Amino acid sequence: MTYVVTDNCIGCKYTDCVDVCPVDCFYEGENMLVIRPDECIDCGVCEPECPADAIRADTEPDMEKWVAFNQKYSEVWPVIYEAKEPLPDADAQDGKDDKLTTIFSENPAQQAA
Known part of the structure; x- marks a missing residue:
């Protein structure tokens, strides 16, 4: 079993999960x-720890696509080591439908200089 991030994280990007991850x-x-x-x-x-309830176990139904999605983007995005502020409109985006097709960005996060 593994855990994956699903579409409700899109537009929110709460990072409470990052602080507790031991690896x-x-x-x-x-x-x-x-x-x-x-x-x-x-x-x-x-x-x-996820306020948006966006983290799921891969044993839940229909998680195969999210395992592949997480694998794909974890290979091209930078690792995050510590929590940051959520996106400015995180609360408004939490729970919205169709975020994968409407606002998802394939771009990596901007790295601090």
Whole structure:
């Protein structure tokens, strides 16, 4: 089993999960996070920390697409080691439908200079 980030993270990018992850397996895109499935140690400490309820176990129904999605973007986005402020409109974006097709960005997060 592994954990993955799903579409409700898009537009929110709460990073509470990053602070509790013991193996630094979160990767940061412009407007969401993903987990590298082969680095996740299945501890589950991140799941209850997500205010957007966007982290799921891969054993839940229909998670295969999210495992592949997380793997793909974790290979091209930078690792995130510490929590940051959520996106400015995170609360408004939480729970909205169709964020994957309407606002998802494939761009990596901007790295601090």
